Amino acid sequence: MNTANQYLKAIYLVQRMDDGPAATGRVADSLDVSPASANEMIGKLEERGLAEHEKYKGVTLTDDGIARAESALQTYCIIERFLANVLGVEEFRDEAKELEPVIDETVAERLDTIIDREDQCPDCFDAEADACCYLAGTCEEASD
Amino acid sequence: MSVDQQVDSDHQLARLLQIGVVLEEVVEARAYRHYQSLAEEDRDLEADVEALLEDAAEESARHREQLEELVDALDADSIPFEDVETLVEARYGRTKPEDFDGVLYDQLCNEETAYKFYDDLIDAIDASDAAFTLDRDRVLSVLTAIRDDEAEGVEEVTRIMEARE
Numbered sequence: 001m002n003t004a005n006q007y008l009k010a011i012y013l014v015q016r017m018d019d020g021p022a023a024t025g026r027v028a029d030s031l032d033v034s035p036a037s038a039n040e041m042i043g044k045l046e047e048r049g050l051a052e053h054e055k056y057k058g059v060t061l062t063d064d065g066i067a068r069a070e071s072a073l074q075t076y077c078i079i080e081r082f083l084a085n086v087l088g089v090e091e092f093r094d095e096a097k098e099l100e101p102v103i104d105e106t107v108a109e110r111l112d113t114i115i116d117r118e119d120q121c122p123d124c125f126d127a128e129a130d131a132c133c134y135l136a137g138t139c140e141e142a143s144d
Numbered sequence: 145m146s147v148d149q150q151v152d153s154d155h156q157l158a159r160l161l162q163i164g165v166v167l168e169e170v171v172e173a174r175a176y177r178h179y180q181s182l183a184e185e186d187r188d189l190e191a192d193v194e195a196l197l198e199d200a201a202e203e204s205a206r207h208r209e210q211l212e213e214l215v216d217a218l219d220a221d222s223i224p225f226e227d228v229e230t231l232v233e234a235r236y237g238r239t240k241p242e243d244f245d246g247v248l249y250d251q252l253c254n255e256e257t258a259y260k261f262y263d264d265l266i267d268a269i270d271a272s273d274a275a276f277t278l279d280r281d282r283v284l285s286v287l288t289a290i291r292d293d294e295a296e297g298v299e300e301v302t303r304i305m306e307a308r309e
Contacts, residue, residue, distance in 0.1 A: 064160070095156075098152075101150075
């Protein structure tokens with residue numbers, strides 16, 4: 001997954017958690033990068049029509065940005081599920097983060113053929129738990 | 145979350161190689177199943193497709209063994225490969241026969257996906273200055289050879305697809 005997609009996914013999840021525009025600081029925190037780096041990338045996403053940034057409010061994804069973010073989140077879910085369910089990795093969150101930049105969407109699609117994923121993916125992703133709610137066991141809380 | 149596309153540790157390298165093993169397993173199973181699904185009479189007509197699928201399954205098995213050797217040398221945590229094999233087999237045991245174009249297209253996706261995986265992995269190792277237990281040149285040379293096989297595979301499937309048009 002490329003860097004832009006990782007940012008789109010992070011913005012998407014922060015927006016969902018905060019139910020509004022994503023503050024640059026929150027995006028930077030979730031990616032563990034400096035606010036300056038986040039600002040720079042958000043500017044690039046804006047130029048590409050994937051996000052809109054409003055001063056003092058934060059960043060909001062456009063429809064194109066949302067589509068790309070959902071696809072990136074789905075890839076991330078596949079990696080987590082694959083690690084947890086197929087390879088039996090307990091620390092699947094940490095490992096998924098490490099592997100995410102190196103695993104392409106097409107590769108994830110092939111891995112997806114041997115895992116059971118819910119149809120509503122990636123809507124079932126629980127941002128607080130940093131995992132699909134079925135994997136994290138938080139589905140009831142997530143639907144409240 | 146890391147936003148760097150690089151491999152920083154033995155553990156991460158081993159995990160990526162293990163993913164490569166599973167990918168090869170999936171590809172091998174798909175090619176084998178497709179081959180099995182072709183009716184006897186069709187096989188006679190489509191000898192080049194049959195040969196392609198047979199070669200693909202053999203090649204994946206070879207790649208899988210090469211990757212496993214690297215993983216073993218890294219002394220990484222073992223993963224239940226027998227379970228993975230059973231899982232993959234169970235999935236593709238249910239695969240229904242498809243027509244030749246579907247089989248070829250699927251094989252093309254297999255080869256392209258594998259190529260992309262190894263290409264990204266080689267880039268990620270190149271981008272890292274981490275010291276691995278395994279000799280970096282050995283890892284890169286195995287992965288580059290496998291990637292080149294996949295590139296040849298893409299060309300081969302494309303050639304057959306074009307000849308059928």
